[in-house]
Amino acid sequence: MSQNSNAVVYFEIPVLDIKRATAFYQTVFNLAFEIDYIDHNEMAIFPFSDKIRGISGALVKGKIYTPSLKGTLIYFNTTDMDATLERAVEQGAKLLYPKTSNGIGGYVAEFQDSEGNRIGLHMKVLQSSTS
DSSP states (O other), X not given: OOTTSOSOOEEEEEOSOHHHHHHHHHHHHTOOOEEEEETTEEEEEOOOOXXXXXXXXXXXXXXXXOOOSSXXXXXXXXXXXXXXXXXXXXXXXXXXXXXXXXXXXXXXXXXXXXXXXXXXXEEEOOXXXXX
């Protein structure tokens, strides 16, 4: 592995219904997707910019993709966890793990998305400095 890059550079979230999943993620995270077909798989690609920190990925429908609560857990960044969880539940998500302090200046939570995947949220809390 290269010493000048992060270990993870891309992710794919399996879906059964690409339109339903895209609508779910658009509403929950206020994102726009680019729709594409790559190697016979229908994909909704998350926005990406080289100018900001982080990685991107896609919602993917295809023969080899199966949504699961037991697979890899991806955490999405949010600046307002309560509002994000509220939108997710309004869109049919099931709360799996409530907003909980992670003990290092932030919070985490998990929900089951529209397709049956376990998805995590992370919210960093900025430490106030006292001068």
